[in-house]
Amino acid sequence: METITITLNGREVSGHPAMTVLELASESGIKIPTLCxxxxxAPFGACRICIVEDERSGALMASCVTPIAS
Structure with a gap:
């Protein structure tokens, strides 16, 4: 199965394309606060507590609904 490697908090972590940023972070032992x-x-990103920043674009996104991407 294909894997995607991204950097979270300065650490390279890998997951499969169907994973969200929150799922990969949790699986990798990286805590992202959540409420909803x-x-x-089903994840819907309403509370926005799990917001993370894409350092390349500066975009803010709800990690619970954002799929990992290289």
Whole structure:
């Protein structure tokens, strides 16, 4: 299966294309605060507590709904 490697908090981590930034961070032991993230609900990014910045573009995005990308 294809893997994508991204940098989170200065650390290179890898995951599969269907993962969100929040899922990969959690799996890698990197804490991103959340409020509305619940395993019983589909992610929808409403609370915006899990906002992360793409350092290349400066864009702010909800990590719970943003798929990882190289």
């Amino acid at each position: 993230n619940d395993s019983h609900l």
